[in-house]
Amino acid sequence: MTEKRSVADFAVAGGSPQFSKIIPVGQLYFPSWDRYEAAMRDIFNRRYYTNHGPLLERLEARLEAFFGVRHAIAVTNATIGLIMIAKALFRSGKILVPGFTFVGTAQAISFAGLDPVFCDVDASTHHVTPESLDRAFEPDLRAILGVNLWGGAVDFGSIQHFAESKGIPVFYDSAHGIGSSIGGRRLGSFGLAEVFSFHATKVLGSTEGGCICTNDDDLAALLRNMRCGYGMGRIVEVPVTTNGRMSEAQAAIALMSLDDLDEHIARNQALAARYAAALSEVPGIELCEPSGVDFSNRQYLVCAVDEDTFGLSRDRLARLLKAENIYARRYFFPGVHRSVPYATQYPQYLDRLTTTDALCSKLIQLPIGALVTEEDIDAIGGVIRVASRHAHALQRYLT
Amino acid sequence: MTEKRSVADFAVAGGSPQFSKIIPVGQLYFPSWDRYEAAMRDIFNRRYYTNHGPLLERLEARLEAFFGVRHAIAVTNATIGLIMIAKALFRSGKILVPGFTFVGTAQAISFAGLDPVFCDVDASTHHVTPESLDRAFEPDLRAILGVNLWGGAVDFGSIQHFAESKGIPVFYDSAHGIGSSIGGRRLGSFGLAEVFSFHATKVLGSTEGGCICTNDDDLAALLRNMRCGYGMGRIVEVPVTTNGRMSEAQAAIALMSLDDLDEHIARNQALAARYAAALSEVPGIELCEPSGVDFSNRQYLVCAVDEDTFGLSRDRLARLLKAENIYARRYFFPGVHRSVPYATQYPQYLDRLTTTDALCSKLIQLPIGALVTEEDIDAIGGVIRVASRHAHALQRYLT
Numbered sequence: 001m002t003e004k005r006s007v008a009d010f011a012v013a014g015g016s017p018q019f020s021k022i023i024p025v026g027q028l029y030f031p032s033w034d035r036y037e038a039a040m041r042d043i044f045n046r047r048y049y050t051n052h053g054p055l056l057e058r059l060e061a062r063l064e065a066f067f068g069v070r071h072a073i074a075v076t077n078a079t080i081g082l083i084m085i086a087k088a089l090f091r092s093g094k095i096l097v098p099g100f101t102f103v104g105t106a107q108a109i110s111f112a113g114l115d116p117v118f119c120d121v122d123a124s125t126h127h128v129t130p131e132s133l134d135r136a137f138e139p140d141l142r143a144i145l146g147v148n149l150w151g152g153a154v155d156f157g158s159i160q161h162f163a164e165s166k167g168i169p170v171f172y173d174s175a176h177g178i179g180s181s182i183g184g185r186r187l188g189s190f191g192l193a194e195v196f197s198f199h200a201t202k203v204l205g206s207t208e209g210g211c212i213c214t215n216d217d218d219l220a221a222l223l224r225n226m227r228c229g230y231g232m233g234r235i236v237e238v239p240v241t242t243n244g245r246m247s248e249a250q251a252a253i254a255l256m257s258l259d260d261l262d263e264h265i266a267r268n269q270a271l272a273a274r275y276a277a278a279l280s281e282v283p284g285i286e287l288c289e290p291s292g293v294d295f296s297n298r299q300y301l302v303c304a305v306d307e308d309t310f311g312l313s314r315d316r317l318a319r320l321l322k323a324e325n326i327y328a329r330r331y332f333f334p335g336v337h338r339s340v341p342y343a344t345q346y347p348q349y350l351d352r353l354t355t356t357d358a359l360c361s362k363l364i365q366l367p368i369g370a371l372v373t374e375e376d377i378d379a380i381g382g383v384i385r386v387a388s389r390h391a392h393a394l395q396r397y398l399t
Numbered sequence: 400m401t402e403k404r405s406v407a408d409f410a411v412a413g414g415s416p417q418f419s420k421i422i423p424v425g426q427l428y429f430p431s432w433d434r435y436e437a438a439m440r441d442i443f444n445r446r447y448y449t450n451h452g453p454l455l456e457r458l459e460a461r462l463e464a465f466f467g468v469r470h471a472i473a474v475t476n477a478t479i480g481l482i483m484i485a486k487a488l489f490r491s492g493k494i495l496v497p498g499f500t501f502v503g504t505a506q507a508i509s510f511a512g513l514d515p516v517f518c519d520v521d522a523s524t525h526h527v528t529p530e531s532l533d534r535a536f537e538p539d540l541r542a543i544l545g546v547n548l549w550g551g552a553v554d555f556g557s558i559q560h561f562a563e564s565k566g567i568p569v570f571y572d573s574a575h576g577i578g579s580s581i582g583g584r585r586l587g588s589f590g591l592a593e594v595f596s597f598h599a600t601k602v603l604g605s606t607e608g609g610c611i612c613t614n615d616d617d618l619a620a621l622l623r624n625m626r627c628g629y630g631m632g633r634i635v636e637v638p639v640t641t642n643g644r645m646s647e648a649q650a651a652i653a654l655m656s657l658d659d660l661d662e663h664i665a666r667n668q669a670l671a672a673r674y675a676a677a678l679s680e681v682p683g684i685e686l687c688e689p690s691g692v693d694f695s696n697r698q699y700l701v702c703a704v705d706e707d708t709f710g711l712s713r714d715r716l717a718r719l720l721k722a723e724n725i726y727a728r729r730y731f732f733p734g735v736h737r738s739v740p741y742a743t744q745y746p747q748y749l750d751r752l753t754t755t756d757a758l759c760s761k762l763i764q765l766p767i768g769a770l771v772t773e774e775d776i777d778a779i780g781g782v783i784r785v786a787s788r789h790a791h792a793l794q795r796y797l798t
Contacts, residue, residue, distance in 0.1 A: 113512040
């Protein structure tokens with residue numbers, strides 16, 4: 001890894017890539033082989049591979065203690081979890097959701113047979129606010145699906161107050177939020193329910209996986225009976241069932257990942273601090289701090305690119321970095337209201353979500369997590385800094 | 400394991416259980432630890448855990464060759480696969496499905512926002528027939544969801560002919576059917592699509608998992624785009640997306656299980672032959688052979704209990720066996736048309752599915768698969784034989 005000095009040093013201009021192998025954007029923490037092997041040998045010896053086994057039970061109990069919530073219901077993945085909540089609560093109707101989110105948030109509403117209504121977000125926090133919700137409010141909304149981004153959170157108090165004033169529940173997509181806290185209270189017990197993702201790209205990973213948290217006993221009973229066709233916990237009649245089971249192998253990895261979570265978060269925080277130093281002098285690059293929490297898992301490293309000041313657009317910077325084997329990512333892009341099929345199905349949102357559109361055009365995710373080192377970050381910072389200096393000359397390689 | 404001689408020897412009457420540990424009913428085949436360890440170390444070294452990785456690609460290619468089908472789309476589990484097909488094809492309407500099936504078959508229809516219409520099955524094959532479909536037919540049906548049971552199959556030709564005469568497609572829940580064949584053609588390429596289960600209780604297992612097979616390029620493109628929010632194969636607009644991804648670890652286990660499949664099936668066949676010998680002399684117990692195929696995976700060992708001849712009802716026999724640590728299972732029970740919420744939602748089927756009701760009251764599944772030996776089967780046969788001889792005296796322990 002040598003520092004770039006001239007335009008010709010950049011991979012887009014024919015130079016060598018900064019990294020010889022790809023630096024992925026995601027978290028990708030995983031337990032050590034020795035611990036993984038021991039856990040899997042245990043499953044082998046028991047010959048019990050799935051369907052509410054001992055590891056799943058242990059995981060749910062530990063998650064309930066961790067989140068400080070009455071029910072943690074482990075599921076196949078977070079998307080299925082969101083679909084299950086929507087199906088458990090409603091058979092039809094509209095749900096208010098920000099356009100600035102992962103497309104799966106809104107698709108979960110659609111998959112459940114409900115209709116998303118899109119609202120905008122706040123430009124500085126990237127989160128929904130009572131004001132952004134109110135501007136998009138429609139009288140026949142059944143619920144609000146809030147989204148907690150980047151290891152931060154909405155202002156729970158004001159959102160709860162708004163939802164209560166409208167007489168509808170609010171639940172959260174907290175896929176980014178495990179381990180983050182506000183006033184010592186971790187995400188997981190806010191609103192009617194929160195859904196967490198344990199995907200490999202999250203700070204707590206089980207390859208695929210997730211969990212639903214709720215303090216509502218009735219909702220929990222519905223979800224447990226929906227998850228695999230009755231049979232677990234209190235039996236209640238549910239509108240539909242599915243297969244949302246998490247296997248024992250997934251539960252084993254999640255348990256080990258929970259053991260390691262403090263360490264993962266500390267590493268993320270150190271890496272984020274290194275980025276802050278490495279990018280502090282770069283004009284037109286602004287690090288976005290997770291908002292609404294006083295302790296963040298720093299699962300994402302988000303920057304805003306000001307094209308005029310930096311000299312390259314966000315899209316061109318992403319392309320330049322990819323050539324260097326730095327898998328920075330435009331995320332979220334496009335806004336969900338501009339994705340298939342919503343852009344044509346609900347064209348009314350195309351000119352309403354101006355902040356979402358602005359964020360989608362300027363934010364970039366830089367690599368953070370298990371597979372990036374502090375030295376890598378210094379090098380990434382160097383690439384971005386030198387790219388800004390030579391922005392004008394680099395343009396022709398990025399058209 | 401000593402043979403029972405008197406009533407007092409039975410566990411329900413205070414005797415020792417025939418088995419000191421539980422004999423589960425399911426398949427529960429799993430690769431050897433050494434091969435499992437090698438596969439997982441590979442995934443560790445690659446640090447690529449999910450989302451269309453190299454093992455998933457290899458698995459799908461191998462499944463396509465195995466099934467002789469253009470598209471095999473690996474999914475989280477078979478239930479999600481069925482839901483995805485229903486969602487891909489229709490936004491509303493009714494689908495004809497047998498009441499004699501796993502509740503998840505019908506629930507997949509409901510979860511997709513469609514309505515099941517229940518038909519009966521044939522008493523000897525347990526499968527739907529053109530006659531049973533025709534008796535339940537309604538003019539506004541959108542499709543038929545056939546079910547292939549016990550490692551057997553429907554009469555594909557006559558079902559296809561019936562569906563074509565009505566101008567609607569037929570697709571299949573083939574969760575029981577991997578490896579079974581008719582005239583040298585394996586299940587997997589019949590109808591518009593077939594869905595297979597790789598659950599641990601199936602002859603090809605990946606703990607949780609499954610796949611959708613289809614020769615229809617357009618349906619395959621829809622399903623691949625629905626599976627994880629676009630991105631794989633030809634991009635086509637889909638009504639909704641979900642997360643139906645199979646992880647690399649699941650794919651690795653499925654690949655090893657595919658390597659072992661012939662061996663698993665041969666073992667099942669030998670065990671089934673042993674049951675035939677062990678139960679041949681027992682009055683009122685009839686082994687049900689998988690119908691409609693000339694080679695069966697023998698994934699299930701199904702018996703019909705004639706209460707009058709055998710001396711105990713099926714339910715009492717199941718209870719007696721459980722006390723002996725033999726986890727025989729009433730399956731399917733009840734008929735799906737009698738399950739929550741269908742029994743109250745669609746009461747019109749309660750007196751129409753007489754064959755389904757009869758089968759649900761007399762069939763029992765006996766243990767077959769990795770965790771049962773030929774000697775175990777001799778002992779299970781002995782328990783059942785002696786129970787029949789002492790049926791009258793045993794009744795009082797089973798009320």
